[in-house]
Amino acid sequence: MTDLSALSQRLASLTGNRTSTPRLRDGVLTLVLDVSGLARDARVAMAEAVEREARAVPGVEDVRIAQTAEKRDRAIVAVASGKGGVGKSTVSANLAIALAKLGVRVGLVDADIYGPSQPRLLASEGEKPQAEEKQLIPIRGAGVPMLSMGHLVQPGQAIAWRGPMAANALGQMIDARWDDAEVLIVDMPPGTGDVQLSMIQKHKPAGVVIVSTPQDLALIDATRAVNLFEQAHVPMIGLVENMAGYACPHCGEISDPFGSGGAESAAGVMGMAFLARIPLSIAIRTASDAGTPPAAGTGPDAEPFMALAGRVKEWLDRRQA
Ligand SMILES: Nc1ncnc2c1ncn2[C@@H]1O[C@H](COP(=O)(O)OP(=O)(O)OP(=O)(O)O)[C@@H](O)[C@H]1O
Ligand SMILES: [Mg+2]
Known part of the structure; x- marks a missing residue:
């Protein structure tokens, strides 16, 4: 398994499948994090945890997380x-x-x-x-x-x-x-x-x-x-x-x-x-x-x-x- 797909799996379980497949280009890792329905504190904590995981991957110099939130159909x-x-x-x-x-x-x-x-x-x-x-x-x-x-x-x-x-x-x-x-x-x-x-x-x-x-x-x-x-x-x-x-x-x-x-x-x-x-x-x-x-x-x-x-x-x- 590549470092990226291992990261992808870790992030999926860490966030409850809220992350997109991470992409790495020129040392910059990008991914989308769905923060729908989360309170501000939970949002911040989740983004930080994702970033920590991503930075630990060899070859990653910078991490960009795009947060998206849909109004949940409750x-x-x-x-x-x-x-x-x-x-x-x-x-x-x-x-x-x-x-x-x-x-x-x-x-x-x-x-x-x-x-x-x-x-x-x-x-x-x-x-x-x-x-x-x-x-x-x-x-x-x-x-x-x-x-x-x-x-x-x-x-x-x-x-x-x-x-x-x-x-x-x-x-x-x-x-x-x-x-x-x-x-x-x-x-x-x-x-x-x-x-x-x-x-x-x-x-x-x-x-x-x-x-x-x-x-x-x-x-x-x-x-x-x-x-x-x-x-x-x-x-x-x-x-x-x-x-x-x-x-x-x-x-x-x-x-x-x-x-x-x-x-x-x-x-x-x-x-x-x-x-x-x-x-x-x-x-x-x-x-x-x-x-x-x-x-x-x-x-x-x-x-x-x-x-x-x-x-x-x-x-x-x-x-x-
Ligand atoms: N299956 C049951 N067996 C025994 N007691 C019950 C059962 N279901 C409800 N009760 C009792 O009947 C009473 C009325 O129940 P509940 O308060 O849930 O009704 P309700 O429809 O919400 O009443 P209200 O219209 O006043 O809001 C309560 O004391 C409750 O503990
Ligand atoms: Mg009642």
Whole structure:
């Protein structure tokens, strides 16, 4: 292997395939470094590391690095429901963690202006995101970069905001410094209000995941949320049935107080993919309340969320292709 091709391989692994093939002419080595999505510090550090490597190659007297940055096409995945309390926040948090486990660079936005729950779910209550050049810098919760309205207001402070303020806060979180995140999971407030409209009109989600419980009423509400996004031509990723059947804390057996299969057939009628069935489980609730989402663990409660993340990743990969 020549010194140059060895360098090329080293740089590829050092930067995560962000460098072009290096060229050497009259002692001057040139290459292109793609710094898309990197924060300034990371950009500088990466360019320095590349230069150091390049200078160590025999025959290299000077190094010229051309940095390019594209605005990344960051896919927004909204997690929505027609009705409150069906588990959007639980599903969003665990979906984000499970996608990260599958190697997707993911960020989480809690757009529930009126009842933010991600700081508790991801054990980041009381943290304050910093801003740099007027851009918010996400914090980390359970290993995932995240921003929540709950971080931007005092705990317990009543948020009696008007629509435009809520929409503005949403915009600041979406446009935060997500660095190289490919996907933003957005935990939506329930229903079809100002935040939903702003999301649809301004931020153009790549797709939406609808969460519903098995009861008929919740499914009717789910239809309402589906209609809102469909009218706006936001692609449907599919339906998640949450609190589907009760997982016995003693033996793990699943019983179905509300009957089973309702959400799956409703998804079929609405022409939507059925993504996952997540049981009603005391362990899921206690883990969530404790700020240790089940998807972060390896127990049986992680499985339905991993399955969900797999389906969502497939959908995103297909969209990319
Ligand atoms: N599969 C589940 N098993 C047990 N408890 C669950 C499950 N999913 C959600 N919960 C619990 O149900 C409650 C509501 O869930 P969550 O906050 O995720 O719903 P939501 O749709 O985001 O609600 P809101 O509309 O108020 O934002 C929480 O206490 C949560 O821990
Ligand atoms: Mg919620």
